[in-house]
Amino acid sequence: MVSSEQKEVARVLDFVAEEQSDRLQSTTSLPLFSTSNRPTSTTMHTASISSEASVQSFQGATQEFLVIADIASGGYGAVHKVRGSKGGVFALKLEKRAPKRDHYKLQMEVRVLQAADKAKPEERQHLPTLIDHSEPHSSSSSMFIVMTLLGKSLGDIKRAYRKRIFSPNTAYYCAIQSIDAIKEMHDLGFLHRDIKPANFVVGAPGSKNANTVYVVDYGIARKFLDAKGSMLTPRRKESEFCEVITYLNGLHYVDKIDYHWIREMVRRVAKRRNCNLREPYDWQKKNTHSRTVSR
Known part of the structure; x- marks a missing residue:
């Protein structure tokens, strides 16, 4: 029986294999993480600005965050580019609260990033840093999480080009980086459960980590290892x-x-x-x- 960990690694290789299979139909060569063309859409972690935001602020546990730009929005909530009162520019993900709802995706994102914060720096190179977050049981109409501001997703980078495929050099580089990212999550005891190009993003342009591939969006992740590193009992299957x-x-x-x-x-x-x-x-x-x- 193939384990859930093995399936996630296989999924990374699946979309790389599809990428290079598509390439047999084209001779286009793309530079690594080129930003000469802008993508047709932005993801939740994209650093590009979609529109100027109205003055809005969020009070976290350690500091206040002022919205300086909108990044994305939807039925779930929104993502903003924010500046902290202690300095620094970050990404703030906002999720609306709803009546009779006892679980929010951002709660799992906080769990994953809190676990990453306890790991050694070399063991979390492909996970963003948790900066702050709201209290999960706050009376506010929304809950939020503040993290490292990153760049574009691999999905958006691909869509920026006419042929929508990477060069072999870029594809295999991204495969290795993505596998390392998934390994870091697995080592923390979490399964991501939503492996796709849209959930792998590069570092912010111009930063020292601009060519690092991060795995993001842990809303449906699940814990599969206990505190001692032993496998939790899987759900019973017929x-x-x-x-x-x-x-x-x-x-x-x-x-x-x-x-x-x-x-x-x-x-x-x-x-x-x-x-x-x-x-x-x-x-x-x-x-x-x-x-x-x-x-």
Whole structure:
């Protein structure tokens, strides 16, 4: 059985392999982290300014942060470029609070970065530094986290070019940097669970770490090692699901998938759990916040 750690490393190599496979159709050569063209969109950690922000400030545990520019915004909240009252320019991620919601993605981001802060500097070269954050149970309408201001994501850098592919030199450099970044997270005891080019960013332009690749966005990360470094007990899987995974791992590229058998395996589990697979479904119920998954 392939572990979750192994799957995350494989995912990094997957998008590098796709990158170089695409390259067979082109002879375009791209310089390492060139910024001659701007990307068509910005990610949450992009240092470029999207618009001038109105005067707004956030009080953290150690200092106050004044918004000097907007970076990105969406239904989740926003990301701002801020200046600290003690000096320095950083990125502030804002997440809106919601009624009947007991967990926020920024809480996990704080956990990961707090764990990184306790590690040796050489063990967290690919993780941003936690500067400050709001209290998780504050009465404020939003919670926020302040961290190192970084540069563009690998996804945005690719989209800045017509062919949207890296040169082999850049692709393999990014692969090594990304693998090192994932290793640092795993060594801290966390699985990232959202490996993709958009979640790997380079350092701020002109900084000493401009060519360092960082892994970011830990909102759906999960702890898999305890304080002693031992594996936490994984969530229980139905035996049929384990059979399906074993079956899929044994297939070759040209093999056809037996969808009927997989479907029947899921039906077998549903029957054992007394699920009739008929209406009403969760989205049809009035209490949309219910955690009940079967009746």
